[in-house]
Amino acid sequence: MNQSYRYDLVIVGAGIHGASLAYYCAQAGQRVILIEESRPASGASGHAFGWINASALAEPVQHLAQRVIDDYNRLHTELPSFPLRWCGELTYGACQEKQDLSEVGLSLSPLQPLTISQDAIRALEPNLAHPPIRARYMAAAGVTSPVEAIECLIQAAKGFGASVISNCAANELLVESGQVVGVSTQSGNIHGSKTVLTAGLGTPNLLSRQGMHLPIRSSPAIIIKFDVSNNLLNGIVSSSEMEARQAGARTLIAAEDYIDDTQENGPVAIGLRALKAIRAELNGAESIELRSVAVGWRPIPDDRLPIVGPMSQYGGLYIMSAHPGLTLAPTLARLFSQELITNIATPLLNNFRPSRFQV
Ligand SMILES: Cc1cc2nc3c(=O)[nH]c(=O)nc-3n(C[C@H](O)[C@H](O)[C@H](O)COP(=O)(O)OP(=O)(O)OC[C@H]3O[C@@H](n4cnc5c(N)ncnc54)[C@H](O)[C@@H]3O)c2cc1C
Secondary structure, three states: OOOOOOEEEEEEOOOHHHHHHHHHHHHOOOOEEEEOOOOOOOOHHHHOOOEEOHHHOOOOOHHHHHHHHHHHHHHHHHOOOOOOEEOOEEEOOHHHHOOOOOOOOOOOOOOOOEEEEHHHHHHHOOOEOOOOOEEEEEOOOEEOOHHHHHHHHHHHHHHOOOEEEOOOOEEEEEEEOOEEEEEEEOOEEEEEEEEEEOOOOHHHHHHHOOOOOOOEEEEEEEEEEEEOOOOOOOOEEEOOOOEEEEOOOOEEEEEEEOOOOOOOOOHHHHHHHHHHHHHHHEOOOOOOEEEEEEEEEEEEEOOOOOEEEEOOOOEOEEEEEOOOHHHHHHHHHHHHHHHHHHOOOOHHHHHHOHHHHOO
């Protein structure tokens, strides 16, 4: 890499993508600076449900599914405080019908769902008030706590020498002789050999200031937290009535679709409906209370595929964005870090290049 700059990599945006990339690049000895306009995990990542849902990935992303599991396990091994729990996932009701339930019986692959009986469902989730006759069960579904995961990655990146600056927005890309050489910020210019935008919904804004366009749109979703007094769920339950999981001894989390901001269907109304549904669906949930309802804005590429790689308009400029980002980030970041360091493209990322939008 060009040694005349202070940093090998300027990474913009400390969500799950930026934090993962900073970790892998710093671990490999790169001089990394990660800048964040607010505080780490203040974007979509900080609102995520935390479901590591590798089995739901469709081609051409599906070929990364086993790597997703391996990479999360590797992170947990490398960073003992990295939050990770393979808790399994039960799906039933209308949610189940969306899935292919052709596989019944024992599965040889952890990424193949099982169809399980009511007795097995009761054994997995004894607090379900209305266990279905059968459900789809995916053992290789996990959860992480996004805020803690990002904090853990950032601390580890710092341990490898990375600089991490909060409250520091990238205002403009710095361009010299057709090459992006860093970003301008309120506190001055930051120069680097390569600049990677992991700014989620901020990425299209930064690009547009240089006349570039990437179709990443914002899609709202609702995250609801409940105060509970005991453990009500062992894994993730995704049914027509609720999508919920336990998050520590005193918290239950649910995710819901955003409808609109009217009184009838706004986030608070949805939170109250979820409260009612969970009280009805779980034995022992009668006294749970609504703690918070928040809307998170998900950055979703228009074709729903990850965007990873160089922008063709300028040398030195790279993008990483994906949905579902929490699931994919460690794997995309690990593969991408190798590309950035070696300048050798990995075929595993070939379907995801920004150039597909640049006609
Ligand atoms: C309610 C909800 C539930 C979800 N549940 C799941 C789930 O269970 N599993 C899953 O896999 N995914 C889930 N997702 C999706 C997932 O959260 C996102 O795909 C992922 O967090 C995107 O990460 P990111 O790092 O690309 O973006 P972000 O987390 O948005 O991070 C971008 C960061 O860049 C910063 N930034 C922006 N502009 C600038 C700038 N100019 N200068 C400096 N910094 C800047 C922002 O402040 C932000 O911190 C969920 C999302 C929501 C909202």
